[in-house]
Amino acid sequence: MAITLCMIVRDEAARLPQCLASVAGVVDEAVIVDTGSQDATVAIARDWGARVYEVPWEEDFAAARNIALKYVTTEWVLVLDADETLTPAFAALVPEICQQSDWLVVTLLRQELGVVPPYTYVSRLFRRHPDLRFERPYHETIDDSVLALQQREPHWQIAQVNGVAIVHSGYLGDQRQQKQARAERIMRRYLEQHPEDAYLWSKLAGVYLARGDLGQAQQCLEQGLKTKTLPPAIAHELYYQQGNLYAERGEWPAAIAAYEMALGTPTPAVMHLATYLRLADAQKQLKRWGDALATYDRLQALDPTCALAYQNQGALLLRLGQVSAALDKLRQAISLLQDQNPAEAQRLTQELQAMGLLSP
Incomplete structure (x- = not known):
């Protein structure tokens, strides 16, 4: 089944290439609505092969996303923002997911980098249907229209896939x-x-x-x-x-x-x-x-991959004088942080070395 990447963007030249690279080989086409970019966003999108539509920004994310949906012609839609990427593990599952005849929406687990809470569920992969549309001008979602459609056509199912599907880098400063x-x-x-x-x-x-x-x-x-x-x-x-x-x-x-x-x-x-x-x-x-x-x-x-849980528990055990147990937890934290946050892994290692708890 064919699938379209559907996006709204504005001044995302720095992040858009990584997002598009993550869906290469997964989607058949891309529809991108630009709401007033002043940088190279539009050129990057068109060079990648996306169909780009330029519309004025009216402070309504749902309205902009619905404009993008209007131009989709494939059976399935994947919605991403420029600061999001699809994980390779989930990308490999997409062809099989799109073969499910009674799935209307697939709820995806999104990892939020650098913020708490670290995970959210989002309805970002769904069938193109005239009754599915985004609502709310901010924190927009299709969920309300999905529930209304299910009441009229109860054969449709909402599916959920285990594992992180989207990584969201968010905003800084x-x-x-x-x-x-x-x-x-x-x-x-x-x-x-x-x-x-x-x-x-x-x-x-x-x-x-x-x-x-x-x-x-x-x-x-x-x-x-x-x-x-x-x-x-x-x-x-x-x-x-x-x-x-x-x-x-x-x-x-x-x-x-x-x-x-x-x-x-x-x-x-x-x-x-x-x-x-x-x-x-x-x-x-x-x-x-x-x-x-x-x-x-x-x-x-x-x-078991939540480094902060091990780090905080280790710090508490150290405070309580349980040095051996503390070091076990802190070593686990460092091991996880080496992949998740190398700078923090180095800082924690150096701190423990300065305290004489780890060998240089």
């Missing part, structure tokens, strides 16, 4: 700040007309927490939690952000209670990684050392 300012502006405008959207209240709360505006964050979380029927994923996000709010205020028992509420939601275990990390931090603040160590154990069982 002033780009992140610019993104947050844009996010606040767009979400505020939308929520004025759609105050029942608990999902966007949780996302807007995250923006305010990152900025240190705790009062605004609390208002957003209270508004989101008013919703009578919360889908588990949105409930998890709201409780997680509520825990972060309490943690910022130093209200550690309340933070622990909120994180435990998040962990109690029936959501995929991989979504709980950040919550476990935050929970352990809160437990340490109350000197609940045993609870924190147990939380790190649960996190390592859930994701």
